[in-house]
Amino acid sequence: MSVFNQHSKGHVNGYPLFLGEDLGIIDTINVQYPQLEELYQLQVSQIWNENEIDLTQDRMDMLTVPEGTKDLMVQTIMFQTAADSIAARSIIESLGGYISNTECLNLATVWSFFEVIHARTYSHIIKQTFAQPNDLIQELYDNVDVMNRLKVIKETFDNMENISTNATDFDKRCAILETLTALFALEAIAFMSSFAVTFAITETGIFQGIGQLVKLICRDEVLHTRMDFEIFKILMKDAEWASALEATAAKRTEILDSVVQQELDWGKCLFKDDRKVIGLNEQLLGEYVLYMSKPIYDFCKLPFKYELLTAIPAVNPLPYMDSYIDSSKVQAAAQEIQLTNYNVGVIADDNLDDLDLTI
Secondary structure, three states: OOOOOOOOOHHHHOOOOEOOOOOOOOOOOOOOOHHHHHHHHHHHOOOOOHHHOOOHHHHHHHHHOOHHHHHHHHHHHHHHHHHHHHHHHHHHHHHHHHEOOHHHHHHHHHHHHHHHHHHHHHHHHHHHHOOOHHHHHHHHHHOHHHHHHHHHHHHHHHHHHOOOOOOOHHHHHHHHHHHHHHHHHHHHHHHHHHHHHHHHHHOOOOOHHHHHHHHHHHHHHHHHHHHHHHHHHHHHOOHHHHHHHHHOHHHHHHHHHHHHHHHHHHHHHHOOOOOOEOOEOHHHHHHHHHHHHHHHHHHHOOOOHHHHOOOOOOOOOOHHHHHOOOOOOOOOOOOOOOOOOOOOOOOOOOHHHHOOOOO
């Protein structure tokens, strides 16, 4: 691999997303995938930083709110901090060396940069609202439940990082697809589940500064989900990737299943020990996870085993999320993917209380 290919013929022959010839110049003249260029421009237009919101009252809230509610926020911040730290490094580091298209490279670069913004923001929240920030960092590293929630994401990115330089293009395609699936699951399922907890707490009138910062992060993650979606759409239409898509179907299903199960398990863990907040509980969070997950499986044409175990909500079981998610700029056709256009409504399925949803 070369950092600059002076013999590049991409401007003549085209630039595949991955595993084409090494790139030469950053070519915005011969745009092959305008949908990725549009997403890049939209993301750049949303630039912000962690210092925009005052957290003075949030620091006071940390000292005065009920311990159970505070612990819900602390547990959520720990996961979000670690998850965005992984994403900040992994997107461009893991995939960048295989990208052979300018639009995709630009998108991955700004994507990683915004994950840095997110990771810095959570670190800023810890620094500004906790009396002993280092104690929370250590607690994060020692928290078995948080680490388990990250396990499949971390392992999939590690596998991409460690793939042999002598691997065949087919093996690289398989690794890329698995990595993109893990990223898709992180942003469309795990992050949204996490945001649901943050916003349920801010709905009660506390931690308003944290809520405003996370709303900015959530806006970005909705856009990132659309990035995942568009990249997969391109690869699904490429005959060269068809065999890799088929070969990885079982592994990609396993990755999604693991993320869904980890989120359901996290809900059980989260609402133990008298942790509670008005408007959210283990059952509602579990319904929301399943509601958010099914469209991902459907889009990826992978079996969604959970619908064999329980009824999946047909409408958003957490309607308060509508006021926090601005999806106006990233609409996707409802028949293609149900990610950025949420219906208002609630369904309570009593079956969720008693079912063991482990696959």
